[in-house]
Amino acid sequence: MQHIVIHEYGKSLGITSERLVIKEGNFPTKEIPLRKISTLSIQKPGISLSSNLLSACARYGIKVFIGNRAQELCCLHGNAQHAVVQNRIHQFEFLSDDEQRYRIARAFIYGKVRNQRTTMLYFNKQKCGLAKKQAAAHLAAELHLLSQQVRDLPYTENWNATLMGLEGRAAASYWQVLSEHQWLGEQFTHRTGRGAQDPANQALNYGYGILSSVIWNALTNAGLEVYLGALHAIRPGKPALVLDVMEEYRAWVVDRAVIKLRSQLNGETLKPKTRKKLTNEILTTLAKPIPYRSRKIRLESVMQRQCYRLCGMFADEQKYRPLLFRW
Numbered sequence: 001m002q003h004i005v006i007h008e009y010g011k012s013l014g015i016t017s018e019r020l021v022i023k024e025g026n027f028p029t030k031e032i033p034l035r036k037i038s039t040l041s042i043q044k045p046g047i048s049l050s051s052n053l054l055s056a057c058a059r060y061g062i063k064v065f066i067g068n069r070a071q072e073l074c075c076l077h078g079n080a081q082h083a084v085v086q087n088r089i090h091q092f093e094f095l096s097d098d099e100q101r102y103r104i105a106r107a108f109i110y111g112k113v114r115n116q117r118t119t120m121l122y123f124n125k126q127k128c129g130l131a132k133k134q135a136a137a138h139l140a141a142e143l144h145l146l147s148q149q150v151r152d153l154p155y156t157e158n159w160n161a162t163l164m165g166l167e168g169r170a171a172a173s174y175w176q177v178l179s180e181h182q183w184l185g186e187q188f189t190h191r192t193g194r195g196a197q198d199p200a201n202q203a204l205n206y207g208y209g210i211l212s213s214v215i216w217n218a219l220t221n222a223g224l225e226v227y228l229g230a231l232h233a234i235r236p237g238k239p240a241l242v243l244d245v246m247e248e249y250r251a252w253v254v255d256r257a258v259i260k261l262r263s264q265l266n267g268e269t270l271k272p273k274t275r276k277k278l279t280n281e282i283l284t285t286l287a288k289p290i291p292y293r294s295r296k297i298r299l300e301s302v303m304q305r306q307c308y309r310l311c312g313m314f315a316d317e318q319k320y321r322p323l324l325f326r327w
Helices: 051-060 085-095 098-124 130-151 159-180 199-221 240-246 250-260 272-287 299-314
Strands: 002-006 011-016 019-024 027-033 037-042 063-067 072-076 289-292 295-298
Touching: 002 199, 002 272, 011 051, 037 051, 037 199, 051 063, 051 072, 063 199, 072 199, 085 098, 085 299, 098 130, 098 159, 098 240, 098 250, 130 159, 199 240, 199 250, 199 272, 199 299, 240 299, 250 272, 272 299, 289 299, 295 299
Parallel strands: 002 037, 037 063
Antiparallel strands: 011 019, 019 027, 063 072, 289 295
């Protein structure tokens, strides 16, 4: 199954004989069978869609996401989704208990810090200067200690502040090393979310937008409520559970892809050519088989299985373990 990402102005999307047709002006540029599509993500304004296409996407179970590079603004899907109401009931009951919320939030942050460490070690084995190798090794050791502190963090009434403090320390060290040694290009100085002006942060935000649509798709396939999470605050229009689950995948899926393209992160804004390469790199990572429970499975399929395991934890049937990547 494919994730289709539209990131160029002036495209129009329609349907012909159960195939998605992408046009530029009046000329078709690509046709894709709907049965091969999992999600359709539109990351640019000024793109038109036909109502026939939306109806067909609903029949085929294809979710249509409309975003602005940094976040998904809406998700369109049909009424006949395989959402299990009981899974949502378990989710609401589980997350109404503060100690249970702590358990799953701690797992998400532990996975995030460990995978930040794995990403640094991945690039540490590449051919680079001694200073970068030493910095990466030092950061890896620091992130290892922080991940152990997260893993062993006991439950207290103010667990959220303590947990986020550890996560903040890990993130500060992680982005500082990426900045000082130009892992994200010469212009990157610090992490910026919405309204980013430099190409590195724009690339990160754009990549996180793609990742969020994949996680959103997996969570709704599992029948979970994307707006109720354990770690991120519950606010109108904020898919807290999507942001929670994304934490363990950000570094390996998106940050690693952006670092690979660091030589192209120059100029005042992210170039369309670089955006296209980044999209392909992320989608290639999602399609690549990885070791999972004594087997090799496509990363996207592993993400879906992790969401099913999350359902199991909400039902108090199994423990949730974050996906830890290997370098």
